[in-house]
Amino acid sequence: MGAPVIGVTSYVEQSSTGIWHDTEAVWLPDAYIAPVRRAGAVIAVLPEQDPALAADALARVDALYLTGGYDVDPAAYGADAHLRSDAPRAGRDAWEIALVREAHALGMPILGVCRGAQVLNVARGGTLHQHVPDVVGHDDYQKGDAIFRELGVSVLPDTLLASLHPLERDVPMYHHQAIDRLGDGLVVSARSVHGLVEAVEDPDQAFCLALQWHPEHDEPSAVWDAFVAAARVRVAR
Template structure:
Protein backbone atom coordinates (compact mmCIF):
# COMPACT_ATOMS: atom_id res chain seq x y z
CA UNK A 1 0.00 0.00 0.00
CA UNK A 2 1.07 3.57 -0.61
CA UNK A 3 1.55 5.68 2.53
CA UNK A 4 -0.89 8.60 2.65
CA UNK A 5 1.00 11.91 2.53
CA UNK A 6 -0.94 15.08 3.31
CA UNK A 7 0.30 18.25 1.58
CA UNK A 8 -0.89 21.71 2.62
CA UNK A 9 -1.96 24.15 -0.07
CA UNK A 10 -2.77 27.73 -0.97
CA UNK A 11 -6.19 29.39 -1.12
CA UNK A 12 -5.90 32.15 -3.72
CA UNK A 13 -7.73 33.71 -6.67
CA UNK A 14 -6.99 31.56 -9.70
CA UNK A 15 -7.81 31.35 -13.40
CA UNK A 16 -8.29 28.00 -15.15
CA UNK A 17 -10.16 27.02 -18.33
CA UNK A 18 -13.10 29.49 -18.41
CA UNK A 19 -13.14 30.20 -14.66
CA UNK A 20 -11.69 32.87 -12.42
CA UNK A 21 -12.45 32.23 -8.76
CA UNK A 22 -10.91 31.49 -5.38
CA UNK A 23 -9.36 28.02 -5.40
CA UNK A 24 -7.51 25.64 -3.12
CA UNK A 25 -4.39 24.99 -5.18
CA UNK A 26 -0.91 23.56 -5.10
CA UNK A 27 1.91 23.40 -7.66
CA UNK A 28 1.53 19.95 -9.19
CA UNK A 29 5.24 19.19 -8.77
CA UNK A 30 4.58 18.40 -5.09
CA UNK A 31 1.96 15.83 -6.09
CA UNK A 32 4.14 14.42 -8.86
CA UNK A 33 7.16 13.86 -6.64
CA UNK A 34 5.17 12.24 -3.82
CA UNK A 35 3.37 9.91 -6.25
CA UNK A 36 6.59 9.02 -8.05
CA UNK A 37 8.27 8.26 -4.70
CA UNK A 38 5.54 5.74 -3.89
CA UNK A 39 3.25 7.84 -1.72
CA UNK A 40 -0.45 8.65 -2.06
CA UNK A 41 -0.66 12.46 -2.09
CA UNK A 42 -3.68 14.13 -0.46
CA UNK A 43 -4.07 17.91 -0.61
CA UNK A 44 -5.04 19.54 2.71
CA UNK A 45 -6.83 22.89 2.42
CA UNK A 46 -6.77 25.24 5.43
CA UNK A 47 -10.42 24.62 6.26
CA UNK A 48 -12.35 22.92 9.03
CA UNK A 49 -10.02 21.40 11.61
CA UNK A 50 -7.01 20.10 9.67
CA UNK A 51 -5.16 19.16 12.85
CA UNK A 52 -7.71 16.40 13.47
CA UNK A 53 -6.49 14.68 10.27
CA UNK A 54 -2.99 13.84 11.44
CA UNK A 55 -4.03 10.49 12.88
CA UNK A 56 -5.26 9.47 9.41
CA UNK A 57 -2.00 10.38 7.65
CA UNK A 58 1.28 8.54 7.33
CA UNK A 59 3.24 11.71 6.63
CA UNK A 60 2.78 15.48 6.37
CA UNK A 61 4.39 17.96 3.99
CA UNK A 62 4.01 21.67 4.73
CA UNK A 63 4.34 23.38 1.35
CA UNK A 64 5.56 26.83 0.39
CA UNK A 65 3.43 29.96 0.48
CA UNK A 66 3.14 33.53 1.67
CA UNK A 67 4.61 35.13 4.76
CA UNK A 68 3.68 34.18 8.31
CA UNK A 69 1.98 36.87 10.38
CA UNK A 70 4.93 38.44 12.30
CA UNK A 71 2.69 38.78 15.35
CA UNK A 72 3.27 35.06 15.86
CA UNK A 73 6.89 35.79 16.75
CA UNK A 74 6.20 39.12 18.50
CA UNK A 75 7.30 41.37 15.61
CA UNK A 76 5.68 44.15 13.62
CA UNK A 77 5.33 43.56 9.87
CA UNK A 78 7.75 45.31 7.55
CA UNK A 79 6.46 46.76 4.24
CA UNK A 80 8.16 43.83 2.49
CA UNK A 81 6.13 41.24 4.44
CA UNK A 82 3.27 40.24 2.14
CA UNK A 83 0.66 37.63 1.27
CA UNK A 84 -0.17 36.98 4.92
CA UNK A 85 -3.07 34.55 5.20
CA UNK A 86 -4.02 34.29 8.86
CA UNK A 87 -6.46 31.43 8.20
CA UNK A 88 -3.62 29.43 6.69
CA UNK A 89 -1.37 30.27 9.65
CA UNK A 90 -4.07 29.03 12.03
CA UNK A 91 -4.50 25.75 10.16
CA UNK A 92 -0.82 25.00 9.62
CA UNK A 93 0.36 25.86 13.12
CA UNK A 94 -2.31 23.50 14.39
CA UNK A 95 -1.16 20.81 11.96
CA UNK A 96 2.47 21.15 13.02
CA UNK A 97 1.67 20.92 16.71
CA UNK A 98 -0.54 17.87 16.16
CA UNK A 99 2.10 16.22 13.95
CA UNK A 100 4.85 16.76 16.51
CA UNK A 101 2.67 15.56 19.36
CA UNK A 102 1.78 12.39 17.46
CA UNK A 103 5.23 11.66 16.04
CA UNK A 104 3.95 12.00 12.47
CA UNK A 105 6.76 12.12 9.87
CA UNK A 106 7.04 15.75 8.78
CA UNK A 107 8.74 17.52 5.89
CA UNK A 108 8.64 21.31 5.74
CA UNK A 109 9.38 23.11 2.47
CA UNK A 110 10.18 26.85 2.38
CA UNK A 111 7.27 28.34 4.35
CA UNK A 112 6.99 24.94 6.03
CA UNK A 113 10.44 25.38 7.57
CA UNK A 114 9.47 28.82 8.83
CA UNK A 115 6.21 27.55 10.35
CA UNK A 116 8.11 24.80 12.15
CA UNK A 117 10.66 27.25 13.56
CA UNK A 118 8.06 29.77 14.73
CA UNK A 119 5.78 27.07 16.15
CA UNK A 120 8.69 25.95 18.34
CA UNK A 121 9.45 29.49 19.54
CA UNK A 122 11.90 30.78 16.94
CA UNK A 123 11.81 34.01 14.93
CA UNK A 124 12.34 35.06 11.30
CA UNK A 125 14.26 37.61 9.29
CA UNK A 126 11.44 39.35 7.45
CA UNK A 127 13.54 40.35 4.44
CA UNK A 128 16.79 38.51 3.71
CA UNK A 129 18.25 41.16 1.34
CA UNK A 130 18.40 43.52 4.33
CA UNK A 131 20.56 40.91 6.11
CA UNK A 132 22.80 39.44 3.39
CA UNK A 133 22.91 42.36 0.94
CA UNK A 134 21.71 40.55 -2.18
CA UNK A 135 18.52 39.15 -3.77
CA UNK A 136 19.86 35.76 -4.83
CA UNK A 137 17.41 33.83 -2.67
CA UNK A 138 14.48 35.35 -4.60
CA UNK A 139 15.84 37.19 -7.64
CA UNK A 140 12.55 38.23 -9.28
CA UNK A 141 8.81 37.50 -9.03
CA UNK A 142 8.16 33.99 -10.32
CA UNK A 143 11.86 33.25 -10.81
CA UNK A 144 13.85 30.71 -8.79
CA UNK A 145 17.33 31.61 -7.67
CA UNK A 146 20.20 29.11 -7.75
CA UNK A 147 22.57 29.38 -4.81
CA UNK A 148 24.93 26.72 -3.46
CA UNK A 149 24.02 25.15 -0.13
CA UNK A 150 26.36 23.21 2.16
CA UNK A 151 24.78 20.07 3.61
CA UNK A 152 25.20 18.23 6.88
CA UNK A 153 26.36 14.60 6.69
CA UNK A 154 22.73 13.45 7.08
CA UNK A 155 21.50 15.43 4.07
CA UNK A 156 24.70 14.70 2.15
CA UNK A 157 23.82 11.00 2.31
CA UNK A 158 20.50 11.71 0.60
CA UNK A 159 22.01 13.90 -2.13
CA UNK A 160 25.30 11.97 -2.38
CA UNK A 161 27.12 15.29 -2.15
CA UNK A 162 28.00 17.77 0.57
CA UNK A 163 26.93 20.69 -1.62
CA UNK A 164 23.97 21.25 -3.95
CA UNK A 165 22.59 24.20 -5.92
CA UNK A 166 18.81 23.91 -5.44
CA UNK A 167 15.96 26.18 -6.44
CA UNK A 168 15.42 29.07 -4.00
CA UNK A 169 12.39 31.34 -3.76
CA UNK A 170 12.25 32.91 -0.32
CA UNK A 171 12.78 36.40 0.99
CA UNK A 172 12.50 35.35 4.63
CA UNK A 173 14.53 32.91 6.71
CA UNK A 174 15.26 31.81 10.26
CA UNK A 175 16.61 34.48 12.58
CA UNK A 176 16.56 32.95 16.08
CA UNK A 177 16.65 29.18 15.83
CA UNK A 178 14.01 27.46 17.94
CA UNK A 179 15.11 25.31 20.84
CA UNK A 180 15.51 21.70 19.78
CA UNK A 181 16.20 22.39 16.11
CA UNK A 182 19.56 21.56 14.57
CA UNK A 183 20.85 23.34 11.46
CA UNK A 184 21.53 20.83 8.67
CA UNK A 185 22.26 23.13 5.72
CA UNK A 186 23.44 26.70 5.18
CA UNK A 187 24.00 28.98 2.22
CA UNK A 188 27.40 30.61 1.80
CA UNK A 189 25.99 33.91 3.05
CA UNK A 190 25.06 32.24 6.34
CA UNK A 191 21.34 31.81 5.67
CA UNK A 192 19.91 28.73 7.40
CA UNK A 193 18.64 26.47 4.63
CA UNK A 194 17.60 23.30 6.47
CA UNK A 195 16.85 22.14 10.00
CA UNK A 196 16.02 18.93 11.81
CA UNK A 197 14.14 18.31 15.03
CA UNK A 198 14.50 14.53 15.04
CA UNK A 199 14.66 11.66 12.57
CA UNK A 200 11.00 12.17 11.62
CA UNK A 201 10.91 15.96 11.50
CA UNK A 202 12.99 17.88 8.98
CA UNK A 203 12.57 20.99 6.84
CA UNK A 204 14.36 22.79 4.01
CA UNK A 205 14.21 26.41 2.93
CA UNK A 206 14.71 25.68 -0.76
CA UNK A 207 12.15 24.19 -3.20
CA UNK A 208 13.00 20.52 -3.92
CA UNK A 209 9.75 20.10 -5.84
CA UNK A 210 11.04 22.48 -8.53
CA UNK A 211 13.80 20.08 -9.59
CA UNK A 212 13.56 16.78 -11.42
CA UNK A 213 15.81 15.24 -8.78
CA UNK A 214 13.32 14.11 -6.15
CA UNK A 215 15.80 12.64 -3.67
CA UNK A 216 14.29 14.40 -0.66
CA UNK A 217 10.81 13.08 -1.46
CA UNK A 218 12.21 9.61 -2.14
CA UNK A 219 13.93 9.58 1.23
CA UNK A 220 10.85 10.92 3.06
CA UNK A 221 8.50 8.30 1.63
CA UNK A 222 11.05 5.50 2.01
CA UNK A 223 11.53 6.29 5.70
CA UNK A 224 7.77 6.20 6.22
CA UNK A 225 7.56 2.81 4.51
CA UNK A 226 10.36 1.45 6.69
CA UNK A 227 8.67 2.86 9.79
CA UNK A 228 5.37 1.01 9.34
CA UNK A 229 3.54 0.00 11.47
CA UNK A 230 5.11 2.54 13.83
CA UNK A 231 3.30 5.56 12.35
CA UNK A 232 -0.21 6.90 12.71
CA UNK A 233 -2.80 5.81 15.24
CA UNK A 234 -3.37 2.17 16.32
CA UNK A 235 -6.58 1.83 14.33
CA UNK A 236 -4.85 3.00 11.16
CA UNK A 237 -1.87 0.71 11.79
CA UNK A 238 -4.23 -2.24 12.19
CA UNK A 239 -5.99 -1.37 8.94
CA UNK A 240 -2.71 -1.03 7.05
CA UNK A 241 -1.42 -4.32 8.39
CA UNK A 242 -4.56 -6.14 7.27
CA UNK A 243 -4.62 -4.46 3.86
CA UNK A 244 -7.81 -2.52 4.56
CA UNK A 245 -8.19 0.99 3.16
CA UNK A 246 -9.16 3.43 5.95
Protein backbone atom coordinates (compact mmCIF):
# COMPACT_ATOMS: atom_id res chain seq x y z
CA MET A 1 0.00 0.00 0.00
CA GLY A 2 1.38 3.42 -0.93
CA ALA A 3 1.64 6.34 1.47
CA PRO A 4 -1.57 8.38 1.72
CA VAL A 5 -1.59 11.87 0.23
CA ILE A 6 -2.88 14.62 2.51
CA GLY A 7 -4.26 17.78 0.92
CA VAL A 8 -3.20 20.72 3.09
CA THR A 9 -4.60 24.26 2.91
CA SER A 10 -2.21 27.20 2.96
CA TYR A 11 -1.72 30.93 3.03
CA VAL A 12 -1.34 33.08 -0.10
CA GLU A 13 0.18 36.30 1.25
CA GLN A 14 2.81 38.93 0.56
CA SER A 15 6.11 37.50 1.80
CA SER A 16 9.85 38.11 1.71
CA THR A 17 12.71 35.61 1.66
CA GLY A 18 16.18 35.61 0.14
CA ILE A 19 16.21 37.70 -3.04
CA TRP A 20 12.41 37.82 -3.11
CA HIS A 21 10.95 40.90 -1.48
CA ASP A 22 7.27 41.64 -0.90
CA THR A 23 6.23 38.85 -3.26
CA GLU A 24 2.86 37.11 -3.26
CA ALA A 25 3.65 33.57 -2.19
CA VAL A 26 2.07 30.28 -1.19
CA TRP A 27 3.47 29.43 2.23
CA LEU A 28 2.83 27.50 5.40
CA PRO A 29 4.88 27.13 8.60
CA ASP A 30 6.50 23.71 8.55
CA ALA A 31 5.26 23.06 12.08
CA TYR A 32 1.81 22.40 10.64
CA ILE A 33 2.89 19.61 8.34
CA ALA A 34 5.87 18.09 10.18
CA PRO A 35 3.67 15.80 12.37
CA VAL A 36 1.76 14.54 9.33
CA ARG A 37 4.99 13.90 7.47
CA ARG A 38 6.39 12.00 10.46
CA ALA A 39 3.22 9.89 10.51
CA GLY A 40 4.08 8.68 7.01
CA ALA A 41 1.95 10.80 4.68
CA VAL A 42 2.82 12.66 1.50
CA ILE A 43 1.89 16.37 1.57
CA ALA A 44 0.03 18.12 -1.26
CA VAL A 45 -0.44 21.85 -0.69
CA LEU A 46 -3.81 23.23 -1.84
CA PRO A 47 -3.58 27.04 -2.13
CA GLU A 48 -6.72 28.99 -2.84
CA GLN A 49 -8.19 28.80 -6.32
CA ASP A 50 -11.54 28.48 -8.08
CA PRO A 51 -13.93 26.73 -5.63
CA ALA A 52 -15.43 24.89 -8.62
CA LEU A 53 -12.20 22.86 -8.71
CA ALA A 54 -12.62 21.46 -5.18
CA ALA A 55 -13.87 18.08 -6.40
CA ASP A 56 -10.98 17.78 -8.87
CA ALA A 57 -8.46 18.62 -6.14
CA LEU A 58 -9.86 16.09 -3.66
CA ALA A 59 -9.99 13.37 -6.31
CA ARG A 60 -6.19 13.36 -6.09
CA VAL A 61 -5.76 13.21 -2.31
CA ASP A 62 -6.82 10.84 0.47
CA ALA A 63 -7.61 13.29 3.29
CA LEU A 64 -8.08 17.01 3.91
CA TYR A 65 -6.12 19.01 6.49
CA LEU A 66 -7.38 22.55 7.23
CA THR A 67 -4.58 24.64 8.71
CA GLY A 68 -4.45 27.94 10.57
CA GLY A 69 -4.49 31.52 9.33
CA TYR A 70 -6.50 34.70 9.36
CA ASP A 71 -10.10 35.07 10.51
CA VAL A 72 -12.93 33.67 8.42
CA ASP A 73 -14.90 36.51 6.84
CA PRO A 74 -17.99 37.07 9.07
CA ALA A 75 -20.04 37.52 5.90
CA ALA A 76 -19.61 33.76 5.37
CA TYR A 77 -21.91 33.17 8.34
CA GLY A 78 -24.14 36.20 7.95
CA ALA A 79 -22.52 38.52 10.50
CA ASP A 80 -21.11 42.03 10.41
CA ALA A 81 -17.39 42.32 11.05
CA HIS A 82 -16.15 43.05 14.57
CA LEU A 83 -13.62 45.88 14.88
CA ARG A 84 -10.96 43.30 15.81
CA SER A 85 -11.67 40.89 12.94
CA ASP A 86 -8.94 40.50 10.32
CA ALA A 87 -9.33 41.92 6.84
CA PRO A 88 -11.18 39.22 4.88
CA ARG A 89 -9.44 36.67 2.68
CA ALA A 90 -12.54 35.92 0.64
CA GLY A 91 -10.73 33.72 -1.89
CA ARG A 92 -9.25 31.45 0.75
CA ASP A 93 -12.56 31.23 2.60
CA ALA A 94 -14.53 30.27 -0.50
CA TRP A 95 -11.94 27.67 -1.55
CA GLU A 96 -11.70 26.00 1.85
CA ILE A 97 -15.45 25.98 2.45
CA ALA A 98 -15.87 24.28 -0.92
CA LEU A 99 -13.19 21.73 0.02
CA VAL A 100 -14.93 20.94 3.32
CA ARG A 101 -18.29 20.43 1.70
CA GLU A 102 -16.86 18.19 -1.00
CA ALA A 103 -14.79 16.19 1.51
CA HIS A 104 -17.87 15.69 3.67
CA ALA A 105 -19.87 14.46 0.68
CA LEU A 106 -17.07 11.98 -0.10
CA GLY A 107 -16.71 10.79 3.51
CA MET A 108 -13.05 11.81 3.33
CA PRO A 109 -11.01 12.14 6.55
CA ILE A 110 -10.82 15.77 7.73
CA LEU A 111 -8.56 17.34 10.34
CA GLY A 112 -8.78 21.03 11.26
CA VAL A 113 -6.44 23.14 13.39
CA CYS A 114 -7.22 26.64 14.72
CA ARG A 115 -8.71 28.52 11.73
CA GLY A 116 -9.33 25.05 10.29
CA ALA A 117 -11.80 24.32 13.10
CA GLN A 118 -13.57 27.58 12.39
CA VAL A 119 -13.73 26.91 8.64
CA LEU A 120 -15.17 23.44 9.26
CA ASN A 121 -17.85 24.90 11.53
CA VAL A 122 -18.78 27.72 9.15
CA ALA A 123 -18.85 25.35 6.15
CA ARG A 124 -21.39 23.26 8.05
CA GLY A 125 -23.62 26.27 8.76
CA GLY A 126 -22.24 27.30 12.15
CA THR A 127 -21.12 30.69 13.48
CA LEU A 128 -18.17 32.14 15.40
CA HIS A 129 -17.48 34.38 18.36
CA GLN A 130 -15.49 37.09 16.61
CA HIS A 131 -13.47 38.22 19.64
CA VAL A 132 -12.95 35.85 22.56
CA PRO A 133 -12.16 38.61 25.11
CA ASP A 134 -15.76 39.80 24.65
CA VAL A 135 -16.88 36.35 25.85
CA VAL A 136 -14.40 35.52 28.63
CA GLY A 137 -13.27 39.02 29.68
CA HIS A 138 -9.52 38.64 29.07
CA ASP A 139 -6.98 38.03 26.30
CA ASP A 140 -5.27 34.91 27.66
CA TYR A 141 -6.12 32.94 24.50
CA GLN A 142 -4.06 35.24 22.27
CA LYS A 143 -1.39 37.29 24.00
CA GLY A 144 0.11 38.49 20.71
CA ASP A 145 3.57 38.26 19.08
CA ALA A 146 2.98 34.55 18.33
CA ILE A 147 3.35 33.69 22.03
CA PHE A 148 1.36 30.54 22.78
CA ARG A 149 -0.37 30.34 26.14
CA GLU A 150 -0.88 26.99 27.88
CA LEU A 151 -4.51 26.70 29.01
CA GLY A 152 -6.49 23.72 30.24
CA VAL A 153 -8.98 21.78 28.16
CA SER A 154 -11.42 19.08 29.16
CA VAL A 155 -12.09 16.41 26.54
CA LEU A 156 -15.56 14.91 26.60
CA PRO A 157 -15.68 11.15 27.19
CA ASP A 158 -17.04 8.82 24.53
CA THR A 159 -15.71 10.99 21.69
CA LEU A 160 -13.13 10.24 19.03
CA LEU A 161 -10.85 12.81 20.64
CA ALA A 162 -11.11 11.05 24.00
CA SER A 163 -9.54 7.97 22.42
CA LEU A 164 -6.58 10.04 21.18
CA HIS A 165 -5.91 12.67 23.84
CA PRO A 166 -5.82 12.96 27.66
CA LEU A 167 -9.16 14.02 29.10
CA GLU A 168 -7.58 16.87 31.08
CA ARG A 169 -4.51 18.71 29.82
CA ASP A 170 -2.96 22.13 29.25
CA VAL A 171 -2.51 22.81 25.55
CA PRO A 172 -0.99 25.66 23.49
CA MET A 173 -3.56 28.31 22.59
CA TYR A 174 -3.41 31.20 20.13
CA HIS A 175 -6.82 32.35 18.91
CA HIS A 176 -9.03 35.38 19.36
CA GLN A 177 -12.07 33.79 17.71
CA ALA A 178 -13.93 30.61 18.62
CA ILE A 179 -16.87 28.46 17.63
CA ASP A 180 -20.26 29.79 18.73
CA ARG A 181 -23.27 27.96 17.19
CA LEU A 182 -22.31 24.48 16.06
CA GLY A 183 -22.47 23.52 12.41
CA ASP A 184 -24.76 20.73 11.22
CA GLY A 185 -23.70 17.28 12.40
CA LEU A 186 -20.88 18.53 14.62
CA VAL A 187 -20.61 17.82 18.34
CA VAL A 188 -18.35 19.35 20.96
CA SER A 189 -15.46 17.09 21.95
CA ALA A 190 -13.48 19.52 24.18
CA ARG A 191 -14.00 22.77 26.08
CA SER A 192 -11.55 25.15 27.68
CA VAL A 193 -11.42 25.98 31.37
CA HIS A 194 -13.61 28.99 30.53
CA GLY A 195 -16.21 26.94 28.67
CA LEU A 196 -15.17 27.82 25.12
CA VAL A 197 -15.55 25.15 22.45
CA GLU A 198 -12.01 23.92 21.78
CA ALA A 199 -12.67 20.85 19.63
CA VAL A 200 -15.49 19.49 17.49
CA GLU A 201 -16.05 16.30 15.56
CA ASP A 202 -18.64 14.57 13.41
CA PRO A 203 -19.50 11.18 14.91
CA ASP A 204 -21.18 10.09 11.67
CA GLN A 205 -17.92 10.33 9.70
CA ALA A 206 -15.02 7.88 9.85
CA PHE A 207 -12.65 10.72 10.85
CA CYS A 208 -13.74 14.36 11.11
CA LEU A 209 -12.02 16.21 13.95
CA ALA A 210 -11.01 19.84 14.48
CA LEU A 211 -9.00 21.38 17.31
CA GLN A 212 -9.05 25.08 18.12
CA TRP A 213 -5.67 24.83 19.87
CA HIS A 214 -2.32 24.13 18.21
CA PRO A 215 -1.34 20.45 18.54
CA GLU A 216 1.58 21.02 16.16
CA HIS A 217 3.23 23.03 18.97
CA ASP A 218 2.39 20.45 21.64
CA GLU A 219 3.91 17.15 22.66
CA PRO A 220 3.48 14.32 20.11
CA SER A 221 -0.17 13.32 19.90
CA ALA A 222 -2.03 10.25 18.70
CA VAL A 223 -4.27 12.61 16.70
CA TRP A 224 -1.73 12.78 13.86
CA ASP A 225 -1.26 9.03 13.57
CA ALA A 226 -5.01 8.43 13.70
CA PHE A 227 -5.62 10.99 10.95
CA VAL A 228 -3.00 9.47 8.67
CA ALA A 229 -4.28 5.97 9.51
CA ALA A 230 -7.77 7.04 8.39
CA ALA A 231 -6.26 8.26 5.13
CA ARG A 232 -4.52 4.88 4.72
CA VAL A 233 -7.87 3.15 5.08
CA ARG A 234 -9.19 5.31 2.24
CA VAL A 235 -6.18 4.34 0.10
CA ALA A 236 -6.89 0.67 0.76
CA ARG A 237 -10.49 1.07 -0.32
